[in-house]
Amino acid sequence: MTRDEALFEYLLRLGDNTLILGHRVSEWCGHAPVLEEDIALANTALDLIGQTQLWLGLAGEVEGKGRDADTLAFLRDAWDFRNLLLVEVPNGDFGRTLMRQFLFDAFHSILLGKLMKSSEPRVAEIAEKASKEVSYHLERSADTVVGLGDGTGESHARMQAALDYLWPYVGEMFTGDEVDAEMADAGIAPDPASLREEYDALVGKVLAEATLEIPDSQFAHKGGKTGSMHTEHLGHLLTQMQWLQRAYPGASW
Amino acid sequence: MKNEWPLWEVFIRGQHGLSHRHVGSLHAPDAEMAIKNARDVYTRRNEGVSIWVVKAADIAASSPSDKGPLYEPSQSKVYRHPTFFDIPEDVGAM
Numbered sequence: 001m002t003r004d005e006a007l008f009e010y011l012l013r014l015g016d017n018t019l020i021l022g023h024r025v026s027e028w029c030g031h032a033p034v035l036e037e038d039i040a041l042a043n044t045a046l047d048l049i050g051q052t053q054l055w056l057g058l059a060g061e062v063e064g065k066g067r068d069a070d071t072l073a074f075l076r077d078a079w080d081f082r083n084l085l086l087v088e089v090p091n092g093d094f095g096r097t098l099m100r101q102f103l104f105d106a107f108h109s110i111l112l113g114k115l116m117k118s119s120e121p122r123v124a125e126i127a128e129k130a131s132k133e134v135s136y137h138l139e140r141s142a143d144t145v146v147g148l149g150d151g152t153g154e155s156h157a158r159m160q161a162a163l164d165y166l167w168p169y170v171g172e173m174f175t176g177d178e179v180d181a182e183m184a185d186a187g188i189a190p191d192p193a194s195l196r197e198e199y200d201a202l203v204g205k206v207l208a209e210a211t212l213e214i215p216d217s218q219f220a221h222k223g224g225k226t227g228s229m230h231t232e233h234l235g236h237l238l239t240q241m242q243w244l245q246r247a248y249p250g251a252s253w
Numbered sequence: 254m255k256n257e258w259p260l261w262e263v264f265i266r267g268q269h270g271l272s273h274r275h276v277g278s279l280h281a282p283d284a285e286m287a288i289k290n291a292r293d294v295y296t297r298r299n300e301g302v303s304i305w306v307v308k309a310a311d312i313a314a315s316s317p318s319d320k321g322p323l324y325e326p327s328q329s330k331v332y333r334h335p336t337f338f339d340i341p342e343d344v345g346a347m
Binding site: 035040139143 | 297
């Protein structure tokens with residue numbers, strides 16, 4: 001694998017995380033429990049889709065085969081996606097959506113902080129822009145997790161159930177392969193395992209404040225970032241997200 | 254109604270404005286979330302550099318039915334308006 005091939009793979013991972021999570025969060029548009037949350041979630045989704053355009057745009061450039069961000073987003077099939085399994089699981093209730101958001105935001109903000117110092121200036125530039133948006137996402141999702149976790153009996157139970165369901169998807173963030181090794185060697189991106197300590201400290205602090213208990217298990221679902229095995233949910237998501245471009249190729253407005 | 258979040262009035266200082274201006278209201282469980290919600294609801298298009306929120310219940314307001322005694326007396330007192338001075342041309346619009 002050449003450095004550019006590894007960089008292409010790595011950029012797909014960044015762009016697919018934001019694309020798939022952005023789409024998932026956008027599913028709340030018009031359905032959130034209160035108007036204010038509805039708008040806030042839509043803003044978050046739009047931020048993520050905006051970041052996707054940058055990451056996948058750069059990926060297409062690095063690949064050099066004439067594919068742009070739209071082509072990569074709408075004309076790849078499930079096995080070509082490189083997002084974490086965490087971001088493709090269904091929204092569940094509002095609590096689970098916000099728990100997933102928090103678990104991802106914490107990882108995202110730590111990762112972007114490192115990517116801002118990337119030896120690849122185009123990566124550093126996108127990370128810098130995205131990190132401002134993501135700092136806010138994290139502030140907001142952490143606050144909500146604390147509010148609901150340390151809220152009523154009902155909200156606490158739902159948040160604990162959400163954490164129990166989602167925790168097995170956290171480990172994949174910190175697994176590495178030859179793509180990550182190549183990126184770390186080149187100083188383009190950090191070794192994923194090196195982010196774990198900071199993540200555990202941040203997430204542990206917020207979840208303790210939320211009076212929630214982290215499951216005592218190291219089991220981790222894998223296969224999203226390598227593309228080797230996505231959950232059955234990704235295909236369903238793509239049929240909706242890609243339908244228009246598949247049915248009317250090249251359609252635009 | 255007890256299950257509803259309290260109502261907050263939102264004041265935003267615009268990019269070029271001098272003082273905070275009332276822009277609307279929203280619901281939020283506490284002041285911190287009210288500021289976050291205000292950020293998401295009212296500053297999506299770069300409208301603000303500073304946000305104030307205040308619980309609507311904490312605002313003391315004049316009563317519309319008092320408008321006669323409160324405001325009408327000033328209408329007949331033209332001498333309260335500084336309209337009787339000659340302003341030099343150089344000063345321009347005041």
